[in-house]
Structures are given as C-alpha cells and as structure tokens.
Amino acid sequence: MALRSRSPETHITIWGRNATQLQEIRQRKLADDIHTDAAVAVAESDFVILCTPVEVMGELASVISPHLPVKAVVTDAGSIKVSVTEGLVPVLGRRFVGGHPMAGSERSGIAAARADLFAGAPCILTPIETTDPDAVRQAAAFWTLLGGRITLLSPEEHDRIVARLSHLPHALAFALVNLVAETLPDGAKLLAGGSFRDATRVAASDPALWTGILTGNRTELAAALREMSRLLKSMAVALGEERPDDIFDFLKRAKIYRDSLPLPLPDDPS
Amino acid sequence: MALRSRSPETHITIWGRNATQLQEIRQRKLADDIHTDAAVAVAESDFVILCTPVEVMGELASVISPHLPVKAVVTDAGSIKVSVTEGLVPVLGRRFVGGHPMAGSERSGIAAARADLFAGAPCILTPIETTDPDAVRQAAAFWTLLGGRITLLSPEEHDRIVARLSHLPHALAFALVNLVAETLPDGAKLLAGGSFRDATRVAASDPALWTGILTGNRTELAAALREMSRLLKSMAVALGEERPDDIFDFLKRAKIYRDSLPLPLPDDPS
Numbered sequence: 069m070a071l072r073s074r075s076p077e078t079h080i081t082i083w084g085r086n087a088t089q090l091q092e093i094r095q096r097k098l099a100d101d102i103h104t105d106a107a108v109a110v111a112e113s114d115f116v117i118l119c120t121p122v123e124v125m126g127e128l129a130s131v132i133s134p135h136l137p138v139k140a141v142v143t144d145a146g147s148i149k150v151s152v153t154e155g156l157v158p159v160l161g162r163r164f165v166g167g168h169p170m171a172g173s174e175r176s177g178i179a180a181a182r183a184d185l186f187a188g189a190p191c192i193l194t195p196i197e198t199t200d201p202d203a204v205r206q207a208a209a210f211w212t213l214l215g216g217r218i219t220l221l222s223p224e225e226h227d228r229i230v231a232r233l234s235h236l237p238h239a240l241a242f243a244l245v246n247l248v249a250e251t252l253p254d255g256a257k258l259l260a261g262g263s264f265r266d267a268t269r270v271a272a273s274d275p276a277l278w279t280g281i282l283t284g285n286r287t288e289l290a291a292a293l294r295e296m297s298r299l300l301k302s303m304a305v306a307l308g309e310e311r312p313d314d315i316f317d318f319l320k321r322a323k324i325y326r327d328s329l330p331l332p333l334p335d336d337p338s
Numbered sequence: 339m340a341l342r343s344r345s346p347e348t349h350i351t352i353w354g355r356n357a358t359q360l361q362e363i364r365q366r367k368l369a370d371d372i373h374t375d376a377a378v379a380v381a382e383s384d385f386v387i388l389c390t391p392v393e394v395m396g397e398l399a400s401v402i403s404p405h406l407p408v409k410a411v412v413t414d415a416g417s418i419k420v421s422v423t424e425g426l427v428p429v430l431g432r433r434f435v436g437g438h439p440m441a442g443s444e445r446s447g448i449a450a451a452r453a454d455l456f457a458g459a460p461c462i463l464t465p466i467e468t469t470d471p472d473a474v475r476q477a478a479a480f481w482t483l484l485g486g487r488i489t490l491l492s493p494e495e496h497d498r499i500v501a502r503l504s505h506l507p508h509a510l511a512f513a514l515v516n517l518v519a520e521t522l523p524d525g526a527k528l529l530a531g532g533s534f535r536d537a538t539r540v541a542a543s544d545p546a547l548w549t550g551i552l553t554g555n556r557t558e559l560a561a562a563l564r565e566m567s568r569l570l571k572s573m574a575v576a577l578g579e580e581r582p583d584d585i586f587d588f589l590k591r592a593k594i595y596r597d598s599l600p601l602p603l604p605d606d607p608s
Contacts (some may be wrong), residue, residue, distance in 0.1 A: 103466050127435045180447065187490075190529045194590075199551035208440075219528070224406065228522075229522055229529060229593070232522055233518060233530055233531070234533050237533040237537040239570070240510055240537060240570075241537065242588060242589050242592040243566060243573065246569065246588060246591055246592050246595070247394075247565055247566055247569055247590075248595070249592075251438055251565065252400075257595075257599050257600065258489070258600060259462065259489060259499060259581055260461065260485075260600075261459070263540045264504065264507050265599070266507075267510060267511065268507075270532075270534050270536070271596040272596045272597055276584055278393075279586040281583055283580070286580070290574040290577045293570045293573055293577075294570075295521065296514070296517055297570040300509070300510075301515040303343040303563055303565040304564050307560045307563075308556065308560050312549055313412070316545055316554055319549055319552075320513050320545040321516055322512040322513075322515040322516050322538075323541060323542055325518070325541075326541040327542055329527050332590045
C-alpha cells in the first residue's frame with residue numbers, strides 16, 4: 069500500500085497463502101500479480117521482501133533460492149536478526165540484507181495495513197562483512213522511499229538493542245496481563261485505566277508470531293528479563309526499607325530519559 | 339472545568355498555592371472564589387474535594403477541620419486509600435469518604451485539564467463501617483454528574499487492586515526506562531518504537547507525586563513487584579530451557595484476557 073502510493077510505476081508481485089487476504093489485495097488492486105507459489109512469485113523480481121514469521125524464513129529462502137534472478141536483492145522484515153542472518157546468508161549469499169522496519173502494532177492482516185505505516189519509522193538494516201554493498205544501498209533506498217529512517221547495525225547489536233526496546237516491553241505486557249488475571253477478581257478489569265491499557269496494548273499481539281520472535285532472541289531476552297527482575301526486586305526492597313529518596317531518584321532519572329525521547333510523528337501507530 | 343460545564347449553577351471555590359495556576363483559573367473563570375487559605379476556602383462549603391499529593395492530606399485535613407460546616411462532606415482524589423483513610427477519618431469523622439477517580443495522565447497542571455476527563459472513568463469510593471451513608475451518596479452523585487462510573491471497595495481491596503492495575507504499570511514504566519538508559523548506548527533512543535513508547539508513557543509522570551503514591555502503598559506494591567519479578571524469571575527460564583509451548587501458552591492466555599477488557603471510551607486519555 070505504501071509502495072503503491074509512493075511509487076505507482078513499480079511492478080508489485082505478492083506471494084501469500086491466505087485466500088481471504090489475497091482476495092482483498094486483489095480487490096483493492098494493491099498488487100500487479102498475485103501468486104501462491106513462492107518460486108513463481110520471485111522468478112522475475114529485482115527486489116524481494118520476506119514478511120513471514122521468522123522461523124519459516126529459512127525454508128522459504130530454500131524454496132525461492134533456485135528461482136531468483138542472479139541480481140535480485142532479498143531482504144526481510146523479521147524482528148530478530150542473528151538467527152535470520154545465520155539461516156539465510158548460507159542460502160541466499162551476498163545479495164541478502166537483513167532488515168527490520170520498526171513499525172506495525174498488535175494488529176495484523178490487510179485490515180491493519182496503512183499506506184503511511186513506515187513514515188518516520190526506524191528501519192534497521194543488518195549487513196555483515198560479506199554482504200554486497202549494492203544490496204545494502206537498494207534495501208536502504210527501498211525503506212527510505214516508504215518514509216523510513218535507516219539505521220545500520222550488526223545482527224548482534226540489533227538483537228541486543230531490540231531485546232530491550234521491543235521484546236522486553238512485549239514480555240512485560242504479557243506478564244502484567246497474566247499477573248492481573250491470576251491475582252485479581254475478574255471484575256477488576258472494569259477498573260483498568262490508561263496506564264494498564266497502554267502498558268498491555270501489545271499483549272493482544274499474535275501469540276504464535278511472538279513466540280517465534282521471543283524464542284528466536286532467547287539469549288538476549290532472557291538476559292533482559294533477568295536485568296528487569298533484579299530492578300523490580302530492588303524497588304521492592306527500597307519500598308520495604310522505607311527509602312523514599314532512592315525511589316524518588318529512580319523516578320526522576322526515568323522521567324528525564326523518557327522526556328528526552330525524540331517526538332514520534334503525529335498519529336504514529338507503531 | 340467538568341463541573342462548570344455540567345452544573346453551571348454550582349458555586350465553585352478553589353484553594354491552591356501556585357500563583358500561575360490560580361491566575362489561569364481566574365482568567366478562564368473556572369471558579370467563583372479563589373483562596374490561598376484552605377481554612378477560608380472551606381468555611382461555607384457543602385462538598386470538599388482534596389486534590390493534593392497523598393502525604394500532605396492529613397495535615398490539610400487538620401487545617402480545614404475546625405472550619406468545615408457541620409454537614410459538609412469531604413472526599414479526596416488520592417491514588418491510595420488505606421493510609422489516607424487511616425489519616426483522615428480520625429480528623430474528619432463520618433463525613434469523610436475516600437475516593438479515587440481513575441482518570442488523568444502523566445501530565446499535570448491546568449494545561450492538562452479537560453472538561454471530559456472523567457467521562458466513562460472508573461471512580462472508586464472506599465467508605466468504611468463508620469462512614470455516613472449520606473456522605474457516600476453525595477460523593478457518588480458528584481462523580482456520576484461528571485460522567486464517572488462508581489465502584490465501591492474497601493480501602494484494603496482498593497490498594498490491592500490498584501497496586502496491580504496502576505502502581506505496578508507505573509513502576510514497570512520507570513524500571514524499563516532506567517534499564518534501557520543504563521544498558522544501551524544513548525543513540526538507541528532513536529530506535530524506540532510504539533511498544534516502548536506506550537509501555538513507558540507514564541514514566542514521564544511527576545516523580546515527587548509518584549514517590550508519595552508508591553511508598554504510600556508500599557506493602558501491596560512490593561508484593562506485586564515480587565510477583566512480577568517471579569513471572570519474568572520463569573519466562574527467562576522457559577526461554578533458556580527452550581520450551582516454546584510454555585511461552586506460547588503464556589502469550590495466548592495474555593491475549594485472551596487483554597482482548598476481554600471492556601473497550602475504553604473514544605479518546606480516553608486516562
């Protein structure tokens with residue numbers, strides 16, 4: 069949808085498996101070709117974006133690899149990069165560039181699509197030493213065309229940062245919801261105000277998709293969960309020992325950092 | 339502002355100490371009288387609402403108590419109720435009803451005021467055995483007039499529920515921001531997407547106000563922090579032991595509960 073509106077001359081081929089979603093794409097003329105065979109879909113493509121759960125990307129790469137034009141660049145939109153890079157580079161070689169457009173929400177499917185989803189969104193690319201610089205340029209140009217802001221990171225840096233900026237907030241949302249569900253009477257949900265709603269918005273995300281992401285980044289995420297667990301316990305201790313000055317310092321530091329975040333674009337849904 | 343628009347005939351007296359805020363209230367004609375002496379402000383009042391940090395309410399109650407008309411009802415808008423009730427009932431007696439309108443945001447001051455702030459908001463009242471039923475009726479009528487939905491709880495039930503539905507989300511927001519600030523390079527903040535922003539919105543709240551709330555509910559909040567710490571550690575263990583089915587079940591349960599929350603009113607800022 070974003071590509072259609074920003075580059076109407078680009079020929080867009082869609083591969084998918086869900087007949088309802090494909091029908092909707094067809095009716096709204098969002099693609100020039102629609103295929104259910106990935107090998108056929110990529111056969112004449114210059115630029116291919118894999119948008120599937122991360123755990124099936126390796127298999128998909130093996131399916132398309134023999135049919136890709138020699139010069140085709142392949143990138144992906146997966147939320148983890150070490151395992152994706154390890155899985156895809158041996159299959160796709162120097163023309164693969166790992167990517168992670170940090171946009172989207174807890175919703176999925178064509179009903180949640182928006183042409184301005186990537187406007188102002190951070191788009192991370194994770195080339196490695198062997199990646200073709202021309203492939204990186206093409207991937208950067210693609211996301212820039214859609215309005216994204218490019219950042220280059222190694223796959224390891226990406227997974228370490230995203231574990232704390234995205235996967236941990238998701239894990240906290242899932243855990244906070246389950247804590248409330250298990251410890252409070254059911255009627256308590258009528259009292260849920262803005263802080264609980266915002267903190268748990270992403271707990272409504274697709275559980276299968278997120279199981280793949282969280283387990284795919286298990287080492288960094290487990291470390292982040294332990295760091296968080298320690299911080300929460302030290303807050304509990306400071307409360308128990310009645311050290312309000314330490315609580316105040318903790319809150320003050322958080323406010324200063326939170327207030328220093330760059331402003332999101334108006335209406336940023338990501 | 340809400341009372342002005344829904345009941346223009348009500349005589350409104352404001353007590354405050356911040357000259358800038360009072361000047362703004364005066365200019366916008368949001369009150370009929372403005373006083374900086376609380377004893378004077380309450381002298382002819384039928385219904386008094388204490389809206390200050392919780393830790394100063396006891397002192398304020400002592401100041402106004404000798405000057406209150408005999409039949410005046412007093413309520414408050416504090417985020418904790420056990421300590422407020424213990425502090426205020428001995429001073430104000432049967433005509434005091436603890437209250438907690440669950441509205442508002444991380445912003446404060448007259449600039450953040452909205453006439454529709456309480457529309458659809460849960461408003462909790464926490465009468466105890468000795469509270470005058472007529473005082474409860476008046477407090478309920480007041481918040482209902484402003485659009486709130488009344489729930490009656492004991493002070494203990496309130497503090498237990500709110501520790502998990504509001505104070506814990508705030509504590510998580512403060513801790514998540516500090517974790518990111520301490521463990522990631524400063525440039526990482528440019529990559530903060532929607533999940534981090536939403537999860538940490540309330541970390542921008544007033545640190546002094548929230549130190550009073552968190553320490554005032556220390557016992558319940560410390561318990562909630564320890565429950566959360568345990569959940570996070572068990573997630574870390576499930577990731578480390580590569581038990582994706584357990585992760586999936588955890589995420590699935592969270593989604594079902596989160597999807598079952600009643601819808602907020604459109605444009606609910608609380």
